[in-house]
Amino acid sequence: MHEAPRSGRYSVFAIAREALRQHGGWSRAWASPEPRDRYKVIVVGAGGHGLATAYYLGKNFGITNVAVIEKGWLGGGNTGRNTTIIRSNYLQDPSAAIYDKSLKLYETLSQDLNYNVMFSPRGLIMLAQTEHEIRGYKRTVYANNLQGVATEWVEPQRLKELVPIISLDGPRYPVLGGLYQKRGGTARHDAVAWGYARACSDMGMHIIQNCEVTGIETDGGQVRAVNTSRGRIGCDKLAIVVAGHSSQLAEMAGFRLPIESVALQALVSEPIKPCMDVVVMANTVHGYLSQSDKGEMVIGGGTDSFNNFTQRGSWHHVEETVRALIETFPMLSRLKMLRQWGGIVDMTGDRSPILSATPVGGIFVNCGWGTGGFKAIPGSGWAMAELVAKGTPGPLAAAFGLNRFREGRFIDESVAAGVAH
Amino acid sequence: MLTLTCPYCGIAAEEAELHPGGEAHLQRIGPSGTDEEFEAYLFARKNAKGIHFERWRHAYGCGKWFLAARCTATLQVFGTYEAQTKHPPAEIVEAIRKSRPDWQPDWTSAAE
Numbered sequence: 001m002h003e004a005p006r007s008g009r010y011s012v013f014a015i016a017r018e019a020l021r022q023h024g025g026w027s028r029a030w031a032s033p034e035p036r037d038r039y040k041v042i043v044v045g046a047g048g049h050g051l052a053t054a055y056y057l058g059k060n061f062g063i064t065n066v067a068v069i070e071k072g073w074l075g076g077g078n079t080g081r082n083t084t085i086i087r088s089n090y091l092q093d094p095s096a097a098i099y100d101k102s103l104k105l106y107e108t109l110s111q112d113l114n115y116n117v118m119f120s121p122r123g124l125i126m127l128a129q130t131e132h133e134i135r136g137y138k139r140t141v142y143a144n145n146l147q148g149v150a151t152e153w154v155e156p157q158r159l160k161e162l163v164p165i166i167s168l169d170g171p172r173y174p175v176l177g178g179l180y181q182k183r184g185g186t187a188r189h190d191a192v193a194w195g196y197a198r199a200c201s202d203m204g205m206h207i208i209q210n211c212e213v214t215g216i217e218t219d220g221g222q223v224r225a226v227n228t229s230r231g232r233i234g235c236d237k238l239a240i241v242v243a244g245h246s247s248q249l250a251e252m253a254g255f256r257l258p259i260e261s262v263a264l265q266a267l268v269s270e271p272i273k274p275c276m277d278v279v280v281m282a283n284t285v286h287g288y289l290s291q292s293d294k295g296e297m298v299i300g301g302g303t304d305s306f307n308n309f310t311q312r313g314s315w316h317h318v319e320e321t322v323r324a325l326i327e328t329f330p331m332l333s334r335l336k337m338l339r340q341w342g343g344i345v346d347m348t349g350d351r352s353p354i355l356s357a358t359p360v361g362g363i364f365v366n367c368g369w370g371t372g373g374f375k376a377i378p379g380s381g382w383a384m385a386e387l388v389a390k391g392t393p394g395p396l397a398a399a400f401g402l403n404r405f406r407e408g409r410f411i412d413e414s415v416a417a418g419v420a421h
Numbered sequence: 422m423l424t425l426t427c428p429y430c431g432i433a434a435e436e437a438e439l440h441p442g443g444e445a446h447l448q449r450i451g452p453s454g455t456d457e458e459f460e461a462y463l464f465a466r467k468n469a470k471g472i473h474f475e476r477w478r479h480a481y482g483c484g485k486w487f488l489a490a491r492c493t494a495t496l497q498v499f500g501t502y503e504a505q506t507k508h509p510p511a512e513i514v515e516a517i518r519k520s521r522p523d524w525q526p527d528w529t530s531a532a533e
Contacts (some may be wrong), residue, residue, distance in 0.1 A: 247468035258464035
C-alpha cells in the first residue's frame with residue numbers, strides 16, 4: 001500500500017558502507033507520491049510545525065494514514081527563514097510548559113529522528129538594558145525556577161565573561177545584566193524539517209509539495225475534503241498549520257481568527273572566525289545575535305507594524321536593529337552583510353499561540369506562534385497531534401484554545417517578552 | 422519604506438512618522454451585543470491578503486487618525502482618506518478598481 005521507499009538508517013556504518021561503493025546506495029530521504037483520494041488526516045503546511053504534527057500523530061497515536069500538503073516546497077516558509085533560536089524561559093506557566101517540552105524534545109531529536117538536526121545547547125542570554133528589564137527578567141527567573149525551568153540572573157561582569165565581544169557601557173543601551181538559560185541554543189532549521197519529513201515518509205505518510213489548498217469542503221458543519229491545485233482530497237480531519245496564511249485557510253472554512261500577519265526580518269553577515277559561543281537577545285532594541293556553524297553572524301530584527309504578505313520588510317527596521325546592535329557589539333560595525341530576508345508571521349494579541357478545535361467539526365488550527373515558532377516545533381507538534389487524534393486538547397494545548405479570547409483568559413507573553421521572540 | 426499621505430495635513434509621511442492602528446471600519450459593539458459579537462469586534466480580523474483598509478495615526482506630524490487603502494500582497498497604496506467614514510469613499514474604490522478591475526467591495530453603500 002505504501003509507495004514510500006524506506007530511506008534506510010543513517011549511521012557511521014552506513015557512511016562506511018557507502019564510502020566503499022561511491023555513495024551509490026543512498027536513497028531519497030522522503031518520497032514524493034501522487035495524492036490519494038482520501039486520508040484520515042490531512043495536515044496543511046509542510047513546515048516544521050506541520051511535519052512535527054504528522055510525525056507525532058504516527059509515533060504517539062499510530063495514525064499513519066496522513067498527508068502533509070504544502071503549497072511551496074518543504075520547509076520553505078518560516079522554517080527556513082528564522083534565526084533558529086531555541087529557549088523556554090517564558091513567564092507564564094502554560095508557555096513554559098509547552099516550550100520546555102519542546103526544548104526537551106529538541107535535546108533528543110537527532111536520536112529520535114535518526115537525523116542530525118545539529119541541536120546546539122550553547123546557552124542563551126537575554127540582555128537587560130533598562131531598569132524595567134532588570135525587574136522583568138528577575139521576575140521571569142523566579143517564575144522559571146518555580147516552573148522547573150532552570151534559568152538564572154547574571155550580573156554584567158559575568159556576562160562579559162560569557163560574551164567577550166560585548167560592550168557593557170553603551171551610551172544609549174548599557175548592559176545591566178541578563179537572563180541566562182544554559183540549556184537554550186540553536187539548531188539547524190532545514191534539518192528539523194527534513195528530519196521530520198523523512199521520518200513521516202518512512203511511516204508511510206504522504207508529503208505532497210506544490211499542492212496549494214484552494215478551498216475547504218464542509219457539509220453540515222463537518223469537514224469533508226480540501227480542494228487543491230492537484231485536485232480534491234477527502235479527509236476525516238484537517239489540521240491547518242500554515243503560520244502567516246492561517247487567516248486565509250480559516251476564511252475558506254468560514255471562520256475568522258484573532259490573527260494578523262506581518263513581516264519579520266533577519267539578516268546574516270559574511271562568515272568570520274568563532275567569536276561568540278552563546279545566543280544573545282537584546283529585546284529593548286529588537287536585536288538577536290548568534291554565530292552559525294559556518295561563522296556567519298545571524299541577526300534577527302523586529303516586525304513591521306503593518307499587515308504584509310510579501311516576505312519583504314521595511315528597511316528602517318533593519319537599520320534600527322543594526323544601529324543598536326553595533327553599540328552593544330562594536331566589532332560588528334566592520335562586517336559586511338550577505339543576505340537579508342523576511343518571513344510572514346502570524347501574530348495574536350497576547351503573543352501566544354493557538355492550538356485549538358474550530359467552529360467546523362474535524363478542523364483544528366495550530367497557529368499564532370508569531371515571531372518565535374521555530375523553538376516550539378517539537379512541542380507544538382506533540383500537543384497538536386494529541387488534539388487532532390483525540391479531538392480534545394491534552395494538558396499542553398488546553399490553555400491555548402480559541403475560547404481564551406472570548407473568556408478574556410490571555411496568556412500574556414507580549415509584556416514578558418517584548419514584541420519579538 | 423511605506424509612505425502615506427496624511428489627508429488632514431497633506432504631508433507625505435514615512436512609516437517611521439506614523440503609528441499603525443489595525444483594521445479600519447470595525448463596527449463597535451455596545452452593551453447590548455452578544456459575547457460572540459463582542460469577541461468578533463475585539464479580536465476576529467479579516468487579515469486580508471490583498472485589499473486592506475487600515476487605521477494610521479500621523480503620530481509625529483499633525484497627530485490625527487486617518488485611514489488608508491493598501492494591498493498587503495504587493496504593498497501598493499491606493500490612497501488615504503479621513504477617518505469619519507463608515508466605508509471607503511467612492512474615489513478610493515475607483516482607485517482600487519483602476520488596478521484591480523475584478524475587486525468587489527464587501528459592503529453596500531446603503532448599509533449603515
